[in-house]
Amino acid sequence: xxxxxxxxxxxxxxxxxxxxxxxxxxxxxxxxxxxxxxxxxxxxxxxxxxxxxxxxxxxxxxxxxxxxxxxxxxxxxxxxxxxxxxxxxxxxxxxxxxxxxxxxxxxxxxxxxxxxxxxxxxxxxxxxxxxxxxxxxxxxxxxxxxxxxxxxxxxxxxxxxxxxxxxxxxxxxxxxxxxxxxxxxxxxxxxxxxxxxxxxxxxxxxxxxxxxxxxxxxxxxxxxxxxxxxxxxxxxxxxxxxxxxxxxxxxxxxxxxxxxxxxxxxxxxxxxxxxxxxxxxxxxxxxxxxxxxxxxxxxxxxxxxxxxxxxxxxxx
Numbered sequence: 254x255x256x257x258x259x260x261x262x263x264x265x266x267x268x269x270x271x272x273x274x275x276x277x278x279x280x281x282x283x284x285x286x287x288x289x290x291x292x293x294x295x296x297x298x299x300x301x302x303x304x305x306x307x308x309x310x311x312x313x314x315x316x317x318x319x320x321x322x323x324x325x326x327x328x329x330x331x332x333x334x335x336x337x338x339x340x341x342x343x344x345x346x347x348x349x350x351x352x353x354x355x356x357x358x359x360x361x362x363x364x365x366x367x368x369x370x371x372x373x374x375x376x377x378x379x380x381x382x383x384x385x386x387x388x389x390x391x392x393x394x395x396x397x398x399x400x401x402x403x404x405x406x407x408x409x410x411x412x413x414x415x416x417x418x419x420x421x422x423x424x425x426x427x428x429x430x431x432x433x434x435x436x437x438x439x440x441x442x443x444x445x446x447x448x449x450x451x452x453x454x455x456x457x458x459x460x461x462x463x464x465x466x467x468x469x470x471x472x473x474x475x476x477x478x479x480x481x482x483x484x485x486x487x488x489x490x491x492x493x494x495x496x497x498x499x500x501x502x503x504x505x506x507x508x509x510x511x512x513x514x515x516x517x518x519x520x521x522x523x524x525x526x527x528x529x530x531x532x533x534x535x536x537x538x539x540x541x542x543x544x545x546x547x548x549x550x551x552x553x554x555x556x557x558x559x560x561x562x563x564x565x566x567x568x569x
Contacts, residue, residue, distance in 0.1 A: 254555060257365045257372040259358075261382045261420040262446055266454075269425065273390050275551035276544075283316065286554065290319035293557050296344055298364075299354040299375070300326035305518060306375045306383065309545040310352055313553055322348065326355075341367040350557045353377075371556045378413060378481075379440065383552070384517050385417035387544040389425060391537055392473060394544070395513055400426030405467035405508070407476045407498045408525055409437045409491070410460060414477045414517050416443040419458060423450035428457035432467035434494055464497065464504055471508040475515040476500045476525045492524060501527045505535065513537050 255263045264272070279286050295314050297307060307323060314321040326332060331340055341364050344351060350371040353361045358379035365372045374382055393399055404422055406415050410433035419439060422429040431439065438444075438460055451458045461467055468474055479495045480488045505512065514526075514536040522528050531538055 256556075257368075258382055258552065258556070259361055259365055259372070259374045259377075260380050261385055261417045261424070262450075263382070264386075266424050269386065269389065269421075272386060272548060272551045272555065273393060275554060276390060276547040279550050279554070280547050286317055286550070288318040289554055290314065290317040290557055293317075293319040293349045294347070295319060295321045295553070295557065296348040296351045297321055297323045297354075297375070298326065298329070298331075298340075298344075298351060299323065300356055300360070301354050301376065303354055303375070305542055305545050306352075306354055309549050310375070310553075313546055313550040317550060317553060319349075319553075319557070337363045338367045344368070345370045350553075373552070373556070376413060379443070380417045380420075381413040381517070382417050383545065383549055384414060385421045386552070387548040388418065388475070388515060388517070388541055389421050390548050391515070391541045391544050392427075392513065394540070395537055396472065401428075402426075402472040403428045403430065403470065404473040404475060405429075405471040406431045406433075407464060407467065407474065407500055407504070408433060408479055408495050409477065409481075410439045411437055412477050412481060414475075416440060418475065419443060419447035420450060423447045423456045423458055424454055426454060426456060429459075430457075430467035430471070431460045432462070432464045432498060433460065434498075435462065437494070465507055468504055468507045471512055473513045473515060474500055474505065474508055477517055478519065478521055479525050480521075495525070499525060499527065500530055502529055502533075505530055505533075511535075515541060518542055 254268050311321045345368050352373045352375040353364050354375035355361050355377050358377035361374045361377050404427055410431045447458055479491045512535055516538045520526055
């Protein structure tokens with residue numbers, strides 16, 4: 254396994270399956286793992302607001318016997334001009350790992366380049382790998398298999414969640430259809446990587462303009478907020494452009510009867526998804542949220558269990 258997790262593509266299919274099996278084990282026998290990370294400390298460096306990412310990592314570390322330190326970007330010297338490189342060089346002398354939740358993916362990449370300790374992408378503008386690992390785990394939990402399933406994503410194809418879903422689905426044997434306006438198409442580099450995965454693993458990936466093209470006979474329908482953090486100035490236009498991609502009861506009728514409804518939260522009810530769908534019998538939205546904890550605990554046991562590389566030279 255790579256030192257860091259910045260992208261879903263940093264994990265092989267085998268490594269993702271190991272994460273899922275470890276999450277199963279921890280859920281079944283939590284006591285066995287309650288001291289596994291005793292003495293380890295995780296820094297949460299957050300530039301953006303958070304509910305699920307922060308709480309799941311903090312609780313996860315505590316349940317594994319370790320500790321976490323929440324560090325708001327604006328309360329750190331980073332907000333006064335200290336370089337990411339200098340911050341990283343200091344942090345690696347204090348803690349055993351870093352979770353970074355940032356606006357720009359370049360920032361988490363710079364943390365990774367300069368750190369000897371593991372760096373986990375807790376969300377960037379380009380990807381949200383921890384969320385999507387939990388999503389794949391949830392689908393596996395509900396459907397028992399991943400291979401051969403069809404996932405339809407509706408809305409902003411350029412969102413970080415859509416990007417990570419594309420990379421995960423194409424690796425894990427799932428077909429994925431993204432319904433979005435052309436100007437909201439996925440990032441070209443991510444699309445290229447996902448298409449390479451698709452060819453390698455014999456899966457289907459299509460970007461389509463119409464909702465019906467994506468959701469017909471879908472096993473999973475996934476949507477996300479239309480206005481991500483940092484895009485508030487574009488809110489009015491984005492809501493208008495993406496209104497035809499709302500996940501509502503009429504759209505749900507086009508999918509399979511046992512179709513799963515997914516949303517990474519926070520949801521804007523009445524915009525990208527309606528109340529009757531998110532609260533309906535097909536919804537697994539809150540199971541997704543719970544599984545963030547289980548999957549991240551599995552990741553932490555794999556990434557933080559070994560002692561960090563020695564930073565200081567011994568005095569002799």
